[in-house]
Amino acid sequence: MNILPSLHxxxxxxxCAPHAASEQVATLxxxxxxxxxxxxxxxxxxxxPYRVAQLLRQHTIQVESAAxxxxxxxxxxxxxxxxxxxxxxxLRQPYLILDLLATFYDNHVNELETRRLLEACxxxxxxxxxxxxxxxxxxxxxxxxxxxLIEMVCARTEHxxxxxxxxxxxxxxxxxxx
Numbered sequence: 816m817n818i819l820p821s822l823h824x825x826x827x828x829x830x831c832a833p834h835a836a837s838e839q840v841a842t843l844x845x846x847x848x849x850x851x852x853x854x855x856x857x858x859x860x861x862x863x864p865y866r867v868a869q870l871l872r873q874h875t876i877q878v879e880s881a882a883x884x885x886x887x888x889x890x891x892x893x894x895x896x897x898x899x900x901x902x903x904x905x906l907r908q909p910y911l912i913l914d915l916l917a918t919f920y921d922n923h924v925n926e927l928e929t930r931r932l933l934e935a936c937x938x939x940x941x942x943x944x945x946x947x948x949x950x951x952x953x954x955x956x957x958x959x960x961x962x963x964l965i966e967m968v969c970a971r972t973e974h975x976x977x978x979x980x981x982x983x984x985x986x987x988x989x990x991x992x993x
Contacts (some may be wrong), residue, residue, distance in 0.1 A: 821948075825945070826949070827944050827949050827972040827974065828948075828950045828951070828972065828973075829953060829969055829972050830976045831952075831954075831975065831976070831977045831978070832952065832978035833917075833978070838863050839978075840861070840862070840993070842870055844885065844911060845871050845881075846988060848871060849881055853908060853909045853910075854906070855910075856890070856900065856913065857915060858896050858914045858916070859954065860891070860917075864887070867885070868882060892949060893921065896918050897932050897936050897939070905942055907946050909947055909948050909950070910944075910948070910949045912949065912950070912951055914953065914954055915951050915968065917937070919961065919964050920958070920959060920961050920964075930963075933964055933968070941971070953968060
């Protein structure tokens with residue numbers, strides 16, 4: 816997943832992947848932090864700061880200065896995600912919005928309210944992308960009923976990357992060597 820060449824002001828890239836592409840996002844976050852400030856908005860509690868630090872350590876001995884360029888904020892409900900996006904200033908630095916829809920998969924929030932909140936969130940994403948690139952990661956919903964949320968997000972961008980889940984190969988181990 817090398818999306819660095821696609822990152823420019825106004826770019827909105829959506830990555831649909833199992834576990835919201837956690838390892839690839841850590842690599843991307845490290846690469847961006849080496850270049851300058853980066854805002855990470857985490858909706859699925861997936862950001863791995865220790866992994867990012869390990870990746871930074873592979874490229875620089877100034878890990879602390881690169882890590883200080885990372886601004887990390889988390890949301891634990893869809894209401895908090897909207898508030899987080901509304902409170903995020905539009906700056907000239909990339910934004911990673913991790914697992915945007917994780918909090919929207921909550922069955923305690925009805926479909927109409929979920930649609931309203933996500934639409935408001937997407938307006939905030941549009942505001943942020945006016946000055947900087949935005950990368951959004953999405954994981955598939957645990958229930959098929961909420962697939963419309965992914966469609967709402969993907970309809971806003973021309974860059975959708977889909978990473979398929981790896982299916983493990985099942986094999987029968989040999990019990991007795993002949």
